[in-house]
Amino acid sequence: MAEVPSVSGYVAIVGAVGVVLWYVAAYYTSPLRRFPGPALAGWTNWWRFWLVTSGKYQFRIHELHEQYGPVVRIGPNVLDLDYPELIKTIYMSTNQAFRKTEFYDSSNYMENGQVRRTVFTAPDPIEHASLKKPIIKVYSTSSILSMEGIVDDTISEWCEKIENIICANRGVVDIGEWLNFFTWDVISKVTFGKPFGFIDHGSDHNGLLKASDSIIAYFAAVGQIPMLDWFLQKNPIITPSSTGISVGTAFCLKSLIDRKTQRAATAEKTWPENDMLDRFLNIQAENPAAATDSAIFSATLVNFLAGADSTAETLKAALYFLVTHPRAMATLRHALHAARADPHGSPAVSPSYASARAVAYLEAVVRETFRMMPAVGMLLERYVPVTGLELPRGGGYVPPGTIVGINAYIMGRNTAVYGKDVDVFRPERWLRGEHESQEVFDERLRAMVAADLGFGAGPRVCIGKNLALVEIYKILATVIGRWEMCLDDKAEYTIESSWFIKQRGLVCRMKNAQDLRSV
Numbered sequence: 001m002a003e004v005p006s007v008s009g010y011v012a013i014v015g016a017v018g019v020v021l022w023y024v025a026a027y028y029t030s031p032l033r034r035f036p037g038p039a040l041a042g043w044t045n046w047w048r049f050w051l052v053t054s055g056k057y058q059f060r061i062h063e064l065h066e067q068y069g070p071v072v073r074i075g076p077n078v079l080d081l082d083y084p085e086l087i088k089t090i091y092m093s094t095n096q097a098f099r100k101t102e103f104y105d106s107s108n109y110m111e112n113g114q115v116r117r118t119v120f121t122a123p124d125p126i127e128h129a130s131l132k133k134p135i136i137k138v139y140s141t142s143s144i145l146s147m148e149g150i151v152d153d154t155i156s157e158w159c160e161k162i163e164n165i166i167c168a169n170r171g172v173v174d175i176g177e178w179l180n181f182f183t184w185d186v187i188s189k190v191t192f193g194k195p196f197g198f199i200d201h202g203s204d205h206n207g208l209l210k211a212s213d214s215i216i217a218y219f220a221a222v223g224q225i226p227m228l229d230w231f232l233q234k235n236p237i238i239t240p241s242s243t244g245i246s247v248g249t250a251f252c253l254k255s256l257i258d259r260k261t262q263r264a265a266t267a268e269k270t271w272p273e274n275d276m277l278d279r280f281l282n283i284q285a286e287n288p289a290a291a292t293d294s295a296i297f298s299a300t301l302v303n304f305l306a307g308a309d310s311t312a313e314t315l316k317a318a319l320y321f322l323v324t325h326p327r328a329m330a331t332l333r334h335a336l337h338a339a340r341a342d343p344h345g346s347p348a349v350s351p352s353y354a355s356a357r358a359v360a361y362l363e364a365v366v367r368e369t370f371r372m373m374p375a376v377g378m379l380l381e382r383y384v385p386v387t388g389l390e391l392p393r394g395g396g397y398v399p400p401g402t403i404v405g406i407n408a409y410i411m412g413r414n415t416a417v418y419g420k421d422v423d424v425f426r427p428e429r430w431l432r433g434e435h436e437s438q439e440v441f442d443e444r445l446r447a448m449v450a451a452d453l454g455f456g457a458g459p460r461v462c463i464g465k466n467l468a469l470v471e472i473y474k475i476l477a478t479v480i481g482r483w484e485m486c487l488d489d490k491a492e493y494t495i496e497s498s499w500f501i502k503q504r505g506l507v508c509r510m511k512n513a514q515d516l517r518s519v
Contacts (some may be wrong), residue, residue: 022271030076031399037064037073045075047358048224056221057497058377058409059152065410071395075224078403080379082410083392084417084451090382090404092458096125098382101403102226102462106233107221109249109301111294115234118298119463120306131433132463134291135299138279144466147275148353150189151470155350155478157199158182162483166510176316179475180308183315186471187307192255192298194274211247212309219276220378220499230366252300256293276303302463309500310375311468314454316503317373318365318476321425323508327425328365329480333513335361336481349478353470356477364427366472370454371412372425377501381455408453409501417451485510 033042041047051057051074061080064072070082081090090098100123108115119135122128137143153295158178165173181198186195193351197207204210255364259277275281280299284291321328339359345360356362381403398404412424430448432441455462462468487493491507 014193025044031400032073032077034396035071035073035079036068039087041074041078043077045078045225045463048075048078049221052498053226053379055496055498058407058501060408061379062410062413066513070393071391075403077401078381078405079398081391081404081406082414083395083406083412084411085392086389087406087411087451087453087457089389090406091421091453091456091460093378094242094459096128096403097385097387099123099385101381101383103223105226105382106222106229107305108234110234110236113236116294116298119295120300122262122303125459126287126489127424128459129293130290131298134287134295135280136463138276138283138299139463139466140239142468143279145353146273147190148470150275151186151474152350154186154189154195154199155475158185159349159482161202161477162510166483166512171509173508173510175319175479175485175508175510176312176503179319179506180312182475183308183312183471184209186466187303187311189275190467191276191303192305194320195362208247208251212305215248216309216499216502219511244317248301248304249354249519252297256300273376276300288369297429299463306462307464307467309502310464311471312460313375313500313503314369314373314468314472315475316506317501318369319479319485319508320474320493320503320506321369321489322365322480323371323485325425326486328425330363330367331427333480335359336477340361349482350474351481353473356473357469360431361427361476362473362477364430365476366469366473367452368425368427369411370408370452371418371448373501374408374412376404377409377497378499379406379407379410381405406453411451411453414451417447482513483510486515 030042033274038047051060054060061074065080065082072080074080100121102121104121105115107121108117110116117123117127117131119128119131122131128346158181162173162175162178165178178199181202185199186196186199188194197205198209218233222232255277259281263271263281271278271285273282273284277296277300280291280296284293284296322332336359339355382405384400384402384404385399386400388400388401389404390396391398412418415422421429430445432438436444455465455468485508488507488509492505493507494504496502496504
C-alpha cells in the first residue's frame with residue numbers, strides 16, 4: 001500500500017507548486033516581456049548573478065546589445081539601455097527622479113546594529129545632499145591641487161622603486177601591480193596623512209588589496225540579488241569580523257577616532273590641513289551639525305573602497321593600450337617632449353597637473369581610455385519614476401518601478417556617437433581632423449563628452465573625480481616621459497569584469513628614455 005504524504009509533505013508540494021505558478025504568472029504578465037534578452041534573464045536575477053561571477057559581464061552584455069539592439073532585458077525587472085540621449089534624463093535631473101536601486105545597498109556599513117548609508121549609496125536626494133554638501137569642497141579641484149605635493153612625493157618614491165626593479169630584474173616590471181601600490185598609497189596619504197606602505201614593501205603586506213578585491217566581488221555579485229546581503233554581510237549571526245567591508249570600516253573608524261583623540265589631547269585652537277581628514281574635522285569644528293561624524297566617516301570609507309582601485313585600473317588600461325599601439329605611444333612621447341618649457345633644464349620627476357593637462361594628445365589618450373575601458377563595467381542602476389519612461393526612436397514605454405541603467409562600457413561603443421571604428425583605440429578621434437571644420441569638430445566633441453560615463457554623471461558623479469584625474473595625468477606624463485616600454489613576451493594579460501574591470505598580468509619591459517624628459 002502506497003504511503004500517504006504527511007501534512008508537512010503536502011505543504012511542501014503546495015508551496016513548490018505555488019512558487020512555480022508565481023514565476024510563470026510573473027513572466028507571462030510582465031510588461032517587460034516585449035523587450036529582447038536572454039530567455040533565462042526574464043525569469044530570474046540568478047542569471048545576472050551568474051554572469052557577474054563569470055568575470056565576463058561587460059563582454060557578454062556587449063554581445064547582447066549587438067544581437068538585440070539598444071534595449072536588452074537582463075533581469076525580470078531590469079533593462080540595460082544604450083541611448084546616449086537618455087543620460088541626461090536618467091542621471092542628470094535636478095530632483096534625481098530616477099533613484100538609485102537596492103543594488104548599492106551591499107556597500108552600506110553597520111553601526112551599532114544599524115545600517116548606515118554613504119554618499120555613494122544613499123538613494124534619497126535629501127539624505128545624499130546631507131552627506132555630500134558639508135564635505136564636497138574638500139574634493140574640489142582647488143582643494144586637491146593644494147595637496148598635489150603629496151602626489152608628487154609619492155610619484156618620486158614610486159619612480160625610485162621602479163628604477164630599482166628595472167636594474168634588478170633586467171627591465172621586467174609588473175607595472176600593473178605597482179600602479180595598484182601607487183594609487184593606494186596616494187589615497188591613504190591624501191585621506192589619512194600617511195601611506196599604507198605598499199610602495200615601501202613592494203607587496204600587499206597588510207592584506208588590504210586582497211580585502212578590497214573581496215569587497216568589490218561581493219558588491220558586484222550580491223547587488224544582483226540584494227536580499228542576499230541580509231543573509232550574508234548584514235547577518236549579525238554568521239558575519240565574520242574579517243570580511244572585506246569590515247576591514248575597511250574598522251580602518252576608517254580607527255583613523256577617525258585616533259585623529260579626534262589626538263586633537264582633544266591638545267589645547268590647539270587651529271589645526272593644519274595636511275590631509276582630507278584634517279579638512280573634514282576643521283569643517284566639523286565650524287559646523288558640527290552639518291559635518292557629523294557619520295558624514296566624515298562616510299567620506300573616508302568611500303575613499304577607501306573606491307578611491308584607489310578605479311584609478312589604478314584606468315592607468316593600467318591606458319598603459320596597455322599605449323604599449324600595444326606603438327604609434328600612439330610615440331605620438332604621446334613626442335607631444336610630452338615638445339611641451340617642455342626649458343629643453344635644457346632639469347625637470348622635476350613629476351610634471352605639474354596643469355602642464356600635463358595642457359598636452360592635447362595626453363588628454364586624448366585619457367579620454368579614449370575612459371571610452372574603451374572605463375573603470376566601472378556594469379550599468380548604473382536607477383528606478384524609473386512614477387511618470388514612466390518613453391524610450392527614444394519608438395523603443396517603447398517602460399513602466400514605473402522598472403530598473404534601468406546605462407553601462408559606460410557599452411556607451412563607449414556606440415557607433416552613432418564615436419564612429420564605426422569603436423573597437424579601435426584611436427586617441428585622434430578626440431582631436432580636430434585635418435579637414436574638419438571647427439564647428440563640426442565642436443559639435444562632435446560635445447556629443448562624445450556628453451556620452452562619457454567614466455565618472456558617472458549629474459549629482460551622483462564620482463566624488464573623487466578630481467583627485468583621480470590629477471593622478472592619471474601626472475603618472476602617465478611621468479611614465480611615458482621617463483621610460484620606454486613594451487609588453488613582455490611572457491606577459492599573460494587578462495581582464496576580469498566585475499563592478500570594476502580588473503586587469504592582471506600587465507608585465508612590461510622598461511628602460512630609461514635617455515633623450516626624453518617629462519613635461
